[in-house]
Amino acid sequence: MPSALPIADPAPEDGLLPASARDGAPDRRFGVYLHVPFCRVRCGYCDFNTYTAGELRGERREDFAGRAEAELAFAQRVLAGSGLPERPASTVFFGGGTPTLLPAHDLARMLGAVRDRFGLADGAEVTTEANPDSIDAAGLRLLADAGFTRVSFGVQSAVPHVLRTLDRTHDPERVPQVVGWAREAGLQVSLDLIYGTPGESLADWRTSLDAVLALEPDHVSAYALIVEDGTALARRIRSGEVPEPDDDLQADMYDLADERFGEAGLRWYEVSNWARSDAHRSRHNLAYWTGEDWWGVGPGAHSHVGGVRWWNVKHPAAYAQRLVAGRSPAAGRETLAPDVRDVERVLLETRLVDGLPVSRLAPEGRRQVAGLIADGLVDPAAAFAGRVVLTRPGRLLADAVVRRLLPVA
Template identity: 65%
Template sequence: MAGPLPLGDPAPADGRLPADLRIDPATAFSAYLHVPFCRVRCGYCDFNTYTASELRGARQDTYADTLIGEIGLARDVLSDAGTLRPMETVFFGGGTPTLLPPGDLARMLGAAIDAFGIADDAEVTVEANPDTVTPAVAAELAAAGVTRLSIGMQSAVPHVLAALDRTHRPENVRTAVAAARGAGLAVSVDLIYGAPGESLEDWRESLHAATALDPDHLSAYALIIEDGTKLARQIRRGEVHAPDDDLQADMYELADAALRDAGYDWYEVSNWARTPAQRSRHNLAYWRGTDWWGFGPGAHSHVAGLRWWNVKHPAAYAQRLAAGESPAAGTERPGPEASALERILLRSRTAEGLPLSDVAPAGRTRVAGLIADGLVDPAAALRGALVLTLRGRLLADAVVRTLTD
């Protein structure tokens, strides 16, 4: 299970938005639907997920109906605020959404479409464990309106998968991709690098296997050790080594070169796509700071600068909704300074870049030094945007500190 929820102000029991909140109807609206169930907890995972033994009063077979209850609440709240906008993107994340029957995912998506409407060209993504994807599952998801499958490959090397506590069979990634393609779905593949015992050659093998699948999109994330996870405890006890920063940097450079050679362009520090149209529009919505409602236990939402987050445990989430109350546990409204910092943190990670006009004058005076250090693209800076070089992507946090300190 994830760490504690953020501190914030109490959320209203009825879920209503502040009376002075002004929602721009031209701002894109997205939905995130959290499915918090996993068969096995991966040793590195800090997400808000639960195995069967951890549910304690929550039921997986009634989860879809519970979440549909929050969709109804959101429709009423946003309708009262005067703004019902069609969804531009929908993302089923987890957990393992495909542990639920495809019909449950279809009902949740249908309820969201009935409540808000959906854009004609909407992107609808479902995360999936490779072992849970069959041609029948993929076909049912496609028939429900899903357009994209995000497959958790993580690695093609068995001992790396074992170090991550991943239980899927490497060969099933290929069959999952084929099933998705057969149903007409776009495909994204997720990778993780820097696992205990993973060598640069292991990582090269995984990259080769991933690009051989010819997905539309790839994500490659450096392994981060989160407090409270099994992997953190193993490292603390000296059972395995912590990720090596220099090796992870080498792995990132290898990934960027291998993916570029295979026809993929980076568009965010950890994400590559064949064409701009194949980028994850849902993730871009987060990086651009548009509006979204997060459904499910522990899910976070953002509307017109207001943020809130739901209670974490599925049982508490279900109890709130059954009582006719909002599942929101807390809320916050960041001020201008915090909002500006977040915009710099997020937009500077993207290939479209951060408008230099969003940086305070003191920070703009340091851009020349960042260019001299090889961290920022000089041509983009002349056009008024801060775009990271490959070296800058490796040191993205340092660039943000330089701009904001």
């Protein structure tokens, strides 16, 4: 979640949603995202809404679980008051920041509040992100006992000089240990990687892939490093201290990762995500990509229900003040017009292995499909079956493919 919030309409203090949000709601799944905005140190590449201890302006980490409980109670009132049907949470995701900087019992307490307010669907997926140095075996066992089913470790790299450039503080030799603890607790394991860090070679990237695949994860995410304006890394690049990421090298790194993951039995299901089976895909993230409903709890968290999108105030102190006053913590809101929702659907579903039905494209977009096949960017067999599915070169150029599929305004 980027640190800069969009500009849109003011959000009503009571949070109530328009009648349009009810349309089709019984057919949509409901999820909960909890944004825990705390980090021990700020990584130089990170543009997420996170805060170190010295930036909290009097707000305390130990109060956060109570703040989240208050927003969950508010969410229950808003959804009921807006006429939305009662739906149990099919997925719950704790992101950040570093959620596991909070004690495990605080995370369990917040999951309990989700269960109390909404219920959990049978087989609900419950995930927390974690840094390898922010959790231990006892904490992972407590989370599993509380109902967590997955943990996503931020590995990023197995190469010390790459981690230093990213300002990551964990010891890569600890990763096998925490993965072992998670497995002993009965949790599925996802590992997150970043490629294209300044100074990272293809050999470095191969080392990271080898280290991750040796752990036989259930799921892997691999993201190309994006240098965000205003970050410490952007300043270092601008000053010439480190080089800019190399697009061609990043493409080679993606090709190598996809090849190695496939050999290890991990199949891509979204441009930057691979899973050992359909059952190991991140159902919570799939809900984002397919336009389901979710309520985002926490400072700066984003929500979406029935084509209405809103986002909370960013700072934990401002967030707390609104909840204490009984007001919505939302900073802004927008109701998406049908044409905007159609564009977003093309943008997001094109990135999925299941692809986008050709029938959802405007005539101008449909006429582009043959050219995309000829350019090797779209799978011909899938297109003849009525779906736009990216080839590996197409995944590297996903944004360019989408631009060709969308009609020119």
